[in-house]
Amino acid sequence: MMRQILIGMTVSAFCAGAAVAQVAPEAVAFTEGAVEQSLSGAAGNPEEGKKVFATAGLGNCVACHAAEITKDIPFPGTVGPTLDGAADRWSEAQLRGLVANAKMTFDGTIMPSFYKTSGYIRPGDAYTGKAGTEPLPPVLSAQQVEDVVAYLMTFKE
Numbered sequence: 048m049m050r051q052i053l054i055g056m057t058v059s060a061f062c063a064g065a066a067v068a069q070v071a072p073e074a075v076a077f078t079e080g081a082v083e084q085s086l087s088g089a090a091g092n093p094e095e096g097k098k099v100f101a102t103a104g105l106g107n108c109v110a111c112h113a114a115e116i117t118k119d120i121p122f123p124g125t126v127g128p129t130l131d132g133a134a135d136r137w138s139e140a141q142l143r144g145l146v147a148n149a150k151m152t153f154d155g156t157i158m159p160s161f162y163k164t165s166g167y168i169r170p171g172d173a174y175t176g177k178a179g180t181e182p183l184p185p186v187l188s189a190q191q192v193e194d195v196v197a198y199l200m201t202f203k204e
């Protein structure tokens with residue numbers, strides 16, 4: 048019994064710590080499109096980021112972007128520019144800003160914003176076909192943004 052209480056306390060203390068470190072979508076600070084601070088308060092994992100990049104229900108970046116380094120991911124799209132050398136062109140903070148809200152870097156871009164809860168033009172309610180009401184959950188979690196940024200940091204030429 049005592050042991051269960053102790054475990055419970057440890058878990059909630061851990062969660063409270065994580066909640067403090069995490070930056071909420073509406074609190075992200077952009078400086079000319081770039082975001083200096085880790086959104087999750089933790090480092091990204093490039094392996095997980097590759098999944099975010101490749102998975103349709105997550106980033107689905109591959110639907111619009113190809114790159115030499117992603118050539119094992121099938122069906123790359125060509126709507127967006129190829130991302131070869133993205134980490135040479137952009138800093139980590141700029142890449143984080145691009146993934147969180149690309150409109151802060153490219154005015155009017157069709158690239159989706161992956162970490163925002165409002166300001167959508169025609170939001171849908173998941174796959175119900177109904178209109179959604181804001182605030183909507185962000186497409187990616189703070190950690191998923193960090194993971195895909197860590198993956199992008201490996202795109203060097």
Ligand code: HEC
Binds near residue numbers: 146153161
């Ligand atoms: C619907 C298509 C689309 C999707 C999905 C998309 N992007 Fe983009 N992305 C674009 C377009 C278009 C641009 C070029 C910016 C512009 O001029 O509008 C771009 C630009 C970029 C750039 C800067 C290009 C450069 O110089 O390297 C990066 C980095 C990037 N995207 C990463 C991502 C990542 C990571 C994801 C997934 C989390 C993603 N994009 C999802 C369309 C997309």
